[in-house]
Amino acid sequence: MPSAAPEATGTAALNTLSVGTAGPRIAFLHGLFGQGRNWTQIAKAVSGPDGHDARCLLVDLPDHGRSPWSTEFSFAAYGDAVAATLRAHAPGEAWTVVGHSLGGKVAMFVALLHPELVERLVVVDIAPKGYGSLERFEGYVGEMQRLPLAQVSSRGDAEARFEEPDPGVKAFLLQNLRRDGQAWRWQVNLDLIAGDAARGTGSRIADWPEEADALPPYEGPVLWVAGGESRYVKREDGERMRAHFPRTRLFTIKGAGHWVHTDAPDIIVTALRRFVTS
Known part of the structure; x- marks a missing residue:
């Protein structure tokens, strides 16, 4: 079966x-x-x-x-x-x-x-x-924040616009992109993660x-x-x-x-x- x-x-x-x-x-x-x-x-x-x-x-x-x-x-x-x-x-x-x-x-x-x-x-x-900070993830956060969601017309369009050069990492991060009606949004709480990353060595997630x-x-x-x-x-x-x-x-x-x-x-x-x- x-x-x-x-x-x-x-x-x-x-x-x-x-x-x-x-x-x-x-x-x-x-x-x-x-x-x-x-x-x-x-x-x-x-x-x-x-x-x-x-x-x-x-x-x-x-x-x-x-x-x-x-x-x-x-x-x-x-x-x-x-x-x-x-x-x-x-x-x-x-x-x-x-x-x-x-x-x-x-x-x-x-x-x-x-x-x-x-x-x-x-x-x-x-x-x-503790692992210090989320420094190794800050680039990912930045790439995700820079994606112009209001201009994205399709998932293929999002993939073309996304800056990440590693195809595996790109696919992993873009799994968080969700269509909501005619608009696109991030499923992951990107603002929370970005705010935590900005704490540097005070990151709670890395701690x-x-x-x-x-x-x-x-x-x-x-x-x-x-x-x-x-x-x-x-x-x-x-x-x-x-x-x-x-x-x-x-x-x-x-x-x-x-x-x-x-x-x-x-x-x-x-x-x-x-x-x-x-």
């Missing part, structure tokens, strides 16, 4: 996409400028050809995709919103929560704030530490807030996935990671960059299947 088709749903909290009809529950959280559907390929593979191996929920984080916008960024608020969404989707059930980059930090906060909700945690290529250090450690099993070619996870990050998550196992995938699940999808699928059922 063909894999169960994704079904878009909306909760009182965040927008979600469901894949699979039976099995353990797995929630996927995306990175900055992403959407839950970025995990679709992985979710379909994990849920199996008949959709019975896992029930996956692809979550649009606040300020992203079709989820509501906020006026101020907060990891705790993001974590609470994800937790509320998971509880609304499956009351009383526990989840494996998987998060990449920004979503990885949010997933960590979900586990620290709501440990009873998280049966297992998978953190993909991010560490519980790991001190409030996390006051929370009890999460005692469940944690799979910490790192790209061998990525600079986001370093050997010295292990001590801090295990202070928050004592049962962490680091899994480094050779040849993969920051987008580990894009660079090595088969390895990620195998690792997730083994971790969820172990």
Whole structure:
């Protein structure tokens, strides 16, 4: 039988996409400028050809995709919103929560704030530490702000006008462009991200807030996935990671960059299947 088709749903909290009809529950959280559907390929593979191996929920984080916008960024608020969404989707059930980059930090906060909700945690290529600033993203923000939305006539026109030279990055960023009637708008809360980037080393998105250090450690099993070619996870990050998550196992995938699940999808699928059922 063909894999169960994704079904878009909306909760009182965040927008979600469901894949699979039976099995353990797995929630996927995306990175900055992403959407839950970025995990679709992985979710379909994990849920199996008949959709019975896992029930996956692809979550649009606040300020992203079709989820509501906020006026101020907060990891705790993001974590609470994800937790509320998971509880609304499956009351009383526990989840494996998987998060990449920004979503990885949010997933960590979900586990620290709501440990009873998280049966297992998978953190993909991010560490519980501050990364200084959003400097590497400021160019993307600027390109998106410079796109003259009022003059855009079609998605092809937007692609032609968009300045980003890397086709992969261009496609990723432009997935945030949505037609609303005859006009175009950004789904992502670009003003919030631009304002945070303008804070420089005071960026809340790039930071790991001190409030996390006051929370009890999460005692469940944690799979910490790192790209061998990525600079986001370093050997010295292990001590801090295990202070928050004592049962962490680091899994480094050779040849993969920051987008580990894009660079090595088969390895990620195998690792997730083994971790969820172990």
